Structure formats: C-alpha cells, structure tokens
Amino acid sequence: MGLGMEYMLHKLRRNVGKTNSLQIIVLAIAIHSCVSVIMIYIHLVYYFDTHFSKHHSEHNHSNIGQIVYIKSDEEFGLNLIHNDMIKSNNISDKGWFSDHSKWIVSVNCFNNQWSLCSQILSTQCKADRSRAMYQFIPIRHDIDLYDINVSLRATADQLVEQSNQAFYGMLVYIKFDDNSHEIIRLQFPSELELWTQRKSRFHNKLKKRIESITLMITCFGYSGSVSFTDIKVSPILEKSQIETSDGIGRWCHNTYKPIDITDNLRYEPMVISLVPIHRTRQKSDVTFVTQLSMDRLIVLERSLQSWVGPVSIVIFIPLKNVGEGIQEWHRLYISKKLKILNLTHESHVNLVSGLESDEYPINALRNIAIKHVKTKFMFISDADFQPSPDFNNRFMSIFSKHEYTSRTAFVVPAFEYLESPQKEDPIPKTKEEFMQLIHREEPMVQPFRVLESADAHRLTNYWKWYYATQTYPVMGFLDKYEPYIVVE
16 A cells, blocks of 8 residues: 555656646646636625525515625624616616716626625716716614714726815715704715725714615716725614614605605795786696796896796795895895796796705795696796797697697707807797707707706607607606606
C-alpha cells in the first residue's frame, strides 16, 4: 500500500513537471470562473425569489406587504422598500415609479461588503430640471410607528454642478396621522466617485404616529450621471408589533381617505362689475375653468383675449401668517386687473388665501373653481393657455353632430410657443392658419412639453390631429398623461 502511494505521488510530480505555466494559469482561471458563476447564480436566485416572488396572497398580488429581511445588518433589520418597477401603462401603489425622465435599472454584483448583488437605479442628470424616482409606503392604521432608520448608497460619474441649488440624494417625506409632515434629506457631494453610504435615524419626539412614507431619489442642477442602490427604510418597532412580514404596510388597502386641505384655506367671492351679455347664449355653453396666484394675473389678459363665454377663476393670495386675511389692497389690485378682461355676467371669481410657506394648493383651487360652474360644460385649463378663437361655437357644433355620454371627456390639443409671443402677434383664427405656424421652415409653435415630457400629451396623437377632419377616440392608458379637457 505504501509503495503504491509513493508510485502515484512520483507519477503526479512528473506530470506536473511537464505542465507549463500557461496551462496552470488557464486552469486556475477556469476554476475561479466556475466558482464565481455558481456563487452569482445562487445569489441571483435568492435575490429575485426574495424580492419578486416570495410573498403571495389569495388575490395573486405577488408582492403585497413584502418586507425584505437583511440578516447582516441589525440596525436595518426590516426593509419596507419594494424593488418592483411600476410601468407607465399600469396602476399600482407598490414599488418604484418615475417622473417623466428615463431611469436604467440593473443588477450589479460584488460591489459592496453587505451583499453579493444589488439593484442599481441610474439616470442622467439635467442642469435645469429634476430627475426622480418615487416610492410610496403606507403604514397600517393599527401599527404605532414613530421612528425609522433610512439609508442608501450612491455614486456619480462626471458630475458637474450647474446650479447653486443643486441636490443629489434622497428625500424622505414622512406624513403623520395629524396631516403634519417632516422631511429627511440624505445628500451626496458632487465629487463622489466610489460607492458611499448615507444614513439617518428619524426620532419622533412628539410621538406622532407615522401614516405614510414617500421616498424620492433625485438629482437636480447637475450634468453627469448618478446611481443609487441599497435603499432601506427600516421601522423601529416593539417585537410584539411585528407579526408577519406583511404586518406593517397596507398596500392595496381600500380605506384611503381624501384629505380636505380647504380647512387651511379661506376664500370669498370677488364682487366686480361684469359686462352685460349682449348675445343669445344657449344653456349648453362652456365655462373656462382655471386657477392662478395673484402675481400671475397679467397672463389672463392674453389667455382670455378671444374667449367669449363665462369663466370660473380662483385667485390665490399667499399670506405670511394666518391672521393677516385678505386685505383691501388685494381686492383693489385684483379688481383693477379683472376689469380689463370684460368678463361676462355668469363668470365667477373667488379669492382664496393661504400660507405662502405651504405648497401651492392647485387641486383645492381647481375644485373650488369647478364648484362654481353654472353651464353644462367646463373647459379645465391652465391660466396661461389661450383657447382658440370661437372655441365655444366650434365645440358645440362638434357635440351636436354626435352622440356622447355624460362621462365623455373631450381632449383639447395643447401647444406652446417656441419663443414668447408679442402682444401684437395675431392669433390664428382657423386650424389651417395654425398649422402654418407648426410646419413653416422655422416653426413658431410645437406640441406642449414635447421635449421636456413627451408622455404628458402623447396619447393625444398630434400627428393624427394634424390631418383629422373630425373627432377621434383617445385610446390607451398612460400614468403621466395630463390633457386639457372639456367635461360635462
């Protein structure tokens, strides 16, 4: 037995001696590659199983309430983040959704000490606009969540600051059950090249229950590219409160309630001298509905230049403190501006005041304007959009020739000037005249936000409208579609 073993070792030494260095290197590379592939495969199987298919419910929503457990980091034990990407043609409240910008989603392996592979979210920054991805995390009403840990890692490539307000990192919007909120900022420096982590612990001293958490990973005011990974939101809870992995979130819940922020607003009707109606007007006329802040009243002069129907306008007056109220000089200034517009008798103007420190309450203002419409139809638009001449009669002519239900919304194609128009510039009176401004050698107008946000009006199908001689249906769904419409 001993002689046999010695013979085998002698033979092995001779064979190794005949092997050149290149063969040894190739063999080592092959072994290392095989081991690496096996490790990556095992981790990817675990990764996708954990993040995409582990949690099922009787309603076949594969990720409802999914919470990822990270064993290697006790501080971030439970992660409320979902790695799903919400598609623009789908409605979901679970996962990441983007604004109108393009994001690249990839999986990068062996890039950190905490895990073998991570999901990477990357985008190209723009100097004059933000690039952002969002995630909404609602918290169950019977879970007393007061404190959270948040963290993420980021890196940048050829990032150049273009604005003194530049920001790149994550904003965490924490909403409490009393409708108040706090914002956590995790910001990274522009010269960052290696993957770097930022983390923060939010401690709620007032013990207000957290109702929801909204994340925004973003860059603004830079040129270059940024990437984010290992995004974590970990609740700090008593062990008795965590029953199962889906015991904290309330995704796909049917008890969402609208928030009435009009309690924070004060409004009053504006009494102005209105022009008598000198024409026979049918009851099915259209009211132009819009809202704007007091400092933008000047835009109405051009917007309503060719409008002959009633309007319902809400004018927002920002105040430094609640006790100020609407002052007499506010009314005098606004009344002077409105008299230029020659509004008709069925027009309605409301003054609304609120704190200037709050976000502009665009939906609340629009709803107030809608509430005071007296005609059958209303054209919901922004204050700086100018309706085409004779809009009322043209619309009523279209409506009278077809049968529509009360739930039909009529999309009004929106355009923008490439350069600010002059006051003396003529308004095109027909579609033919308008098309000349689009197709001339140096166009004067183009579809609204076609470059900044193509999805905002894509379903309108402008090329079809250019050649259409009658109405056509707008089909499909796009979450970023925001048309201007006439509704009953």
